[in-house]
Amino acid sequence: MRLTVREALRSFRRAPVLSLLAVTTIGFALFVLGLFGLVALNLRATLSGLAERVEIVLYVTRGTPVEIVTIAIGDIQAFPEVDEVEYVTEDQALERARQELTEFQGVYSDLETNPLPASLEIRLKPGFRDNEHVTAVAERLQGFRFAEDVRYGGDWVEKLDRLRSIAAAVGLVIGAAFGAAAVIIIGTTIRMTVLARGREIQLMRLVGATDGFIRRPFLLEGAIKGALGGALALVLNYVAYAAVSRALFEAAFFSAGQAAAFLLFGTLLGLAASAASVNRHLPAT
Amino acid sequence: MIRFSKVFKAFTKDSLALKDISFRIARGEFVFFTGHSGAGKSTVLRLIYADEPPTSGTVWVLGSHMHEVSRREIAGLRRRMGIVFQDFRLLEERTAEENVAFALEVTGARHNAISPKVMRVLTQVGLAAKAHAYPRELSGGEQQRVAIARALVNDPVVIIADEPTGNLDERATRGVVQLLRDINAMGTAVIMATHDLSIVRPTSYRTVELQDGAIVFDSGEGQVPMTSGA
Structure with a gap:
């Protein structure tokens, strides 16, 4: 040696x-x-x-009782892919729009009734933020009767x-x-x-x-x-x-x-x- | 100890370096291989130390059939031989002592056993005082003594010397030959190739003369050569 x-x-x-x-x-x-x-x-x-920003938004049909949405949030949170669910009420949506879309501030302040729907913003756990999982979760969300629309930027996730x-x-x-x-x-x-x-x-x-x-x-x-x-x-x-x-x-x-x-x-x-x-x-x- | 039987060696298709060579060398013998350059002396030696295999025939060295030995067995065989060359083959950037120690180190000798053994053989060849000299600081005769010390340090059964005096003056030649005779007197066989008959003539050692790859004369064990071919 x-x-x-x-x-x-x-x-x-x-x-x-x-x-x-x-x-x-x-x-x-x-x-x-x-x-x-x-x-x-x-x-x-x-x-x-970028993947952290992958988010699924479920727009809630106007007039849906809050209790039903609350129960659904519990169900959605139990999905294995889901990290967190945030409930955005109609008022919160309007407030956000006023803050973020400053150029339309005048339009939003003159409104007599709020045109924005309430929504659930669903973020997935790391490892599930790909096209396959996002689409699967979105399809499952569409099964809720109060879901007016489900959006998740499919194209964008696919590109990512x-x-x-x-x-x-x-x-x-x-x-x-x-x-x-x-x-x-x-x-x-x-x-x-x-x-x-x-x-x-x-x-x-x-x-x-x-x-x-x-x-x-x-x-x-x-x-x-x-x-x-x-x-x-x-x-x-x-x-x-x-x-x-x-x-x-x-x-x-x-x-x-x-x-x-x-x-x-x-x-x-x-x-x-x-x-x-x-x-x-x-x-x- | 060494036996050649009907050995042929060809390096190219057209010419034979050795033709039908047969001889035996016993333990403790001193044998000269003589002949002009190109006669096949070095080839015989190379076959003995397994640098080349025979083309046909059988070569036995120290109990091993040279056709069948593995590279590992060759390494083992060479540890029982000491090889000396005309051009000394010393490592220039190492001292005399380090050159001799090198032969022990590469065989995995224990570190604390190396130094005393090296000094013993350097004393034997008369170079203990120059142990720390580099080859460039030594005369040709002294360099060859270092090479002989390196060949001796593993206590070999046989010393194989290929024209060891080829690069030396007359005085250094006499010294190296005397050294080899002394080594032989202590029981180690010596096989020496030389074209210099003035070295061979005054001795009574066995002489094998080669010409064009064939043995033309073998004085037999302990015989004084009767003809020289010179």
């Missing part, structure tokens, strides 16, 4: 420029990957913010759904592409090290070292390079995040757990890439 660590570190000492170049290149590949992760993270936060699946698919494809680029870069740097140390590897073989023994320092070297590249990428990502947050809008950054997972990903990537490279090039040396 001692020798494995020493040999792996020796490679950094012996070719500092090459090692630095490798770590930097891996760092940049992972940086782009991380940048994409940040975009995905912020997009998800924005989408879930589509946006979500596109974001997930693009994230997967681009993430895989940059992940593959990072693997190739790490593999190439390890290959250069294997070839540069061909003489030493040959000598190790001649004095009776097993392939596993020869391989270990390279694997450790790949893992270290991957971890250092991951750390560099995290720093670069933080700089990018800070710049965007200061200049454009308040963005979100990785949580401590996500950052640790990112580092671990870099390390495993380095390990896997060097394993593939060593397995391919070791028999030839």
Whole structure:
């Protein structure tokens, strides 16, 4: 183990420029990957913010006794998808219209009778704010006899759904592409090290070292390079995040757990890439 | 200890590097393989330390049939051999001591056992005082002594030396040959390939002469060579 660590570190000492170049290149590949992760993270936060606004409005037929509506609210609240139900009376609806639609303030204040119906505003629990669930709940609400109309912005919810699946698919494809680029870069740097140390590897073989023994320092070297590249990428990502947050809008950054997972990903990537490279090039040396 | 039986070796389709080679080498023996360059001396040695498999025929080394050994078994076999080359093959950025220790380290030797063993063999080859010198600070003869120390450090059954004096002046050559004789006197077999008959002639060791990949002369165990082919 001692020798494995020493040999792996020796490679950094012996070719500092090459090692630095490798770590930097891996760092940049992972940086782009991380940048994409940040975009995905912020997009998800924005989408879930939008999804929070998904709401179903049930307009109550004029003249429906309040007791019936109250009982119905209890029933609706018992739906597994429903988070909360708000009862907006006719007067509250008018008050809201006066406040929100300032340009029509004059029209609303001159009214002799209130034209606005009472309504129930139903918000769904997270995880149910997609087209399928919203439509299902809306259909169930239409079954209430006092329901004059049920609105839920079907088009809008559908678009939100589509946006979500596109974001997930693009994230997967681009993430895989940059992940593959990072693997190739790490593999190439390890290959250069294997070839540069061909003489030493040959000598190790001649004095009776097993392939596993020869391989270990390279694997450790790949893992270290991957971890250092991951750390560099995290720093670069933080700089990018800070710049965007200061200049454009308040963005979100990785949580401590996500950052640790990112580092671990870099390390495993380095390990896997060097394993593939060593397995391919070791028999030839 | 080593047996070749009807061994052929071809690196290309058209030419044979070894033709119908058969011989036996016993434990503790000192054998010279002689011949001009390209005669097949190095190929015989490479077959012994499993750097190349025979094309046909059988090669037995230390109880293993070289056609059937796995890479892992080859590693195990090489730990029982010490190999010395004409170009020394020392690692330039390591000291003499580190070069010798390297052979022990890669075989997984216990850390605290390494240093005393290294100093013992460096003393044996007369280089204890230069343990901390880098190869570039040593003469050719001294570098070859370090290489021999590295070959010795695993207590091998046999030392395989491929033209170990090829890069050395006369004085250094004499020193290295004497060192190999001393090692042999302590019971380790030595197989040495050389084209330099001035090394072979004054000794009574067994000589096997190769020409164009075939054995043209074998003095037999402990015989003084009668013909040299020079």
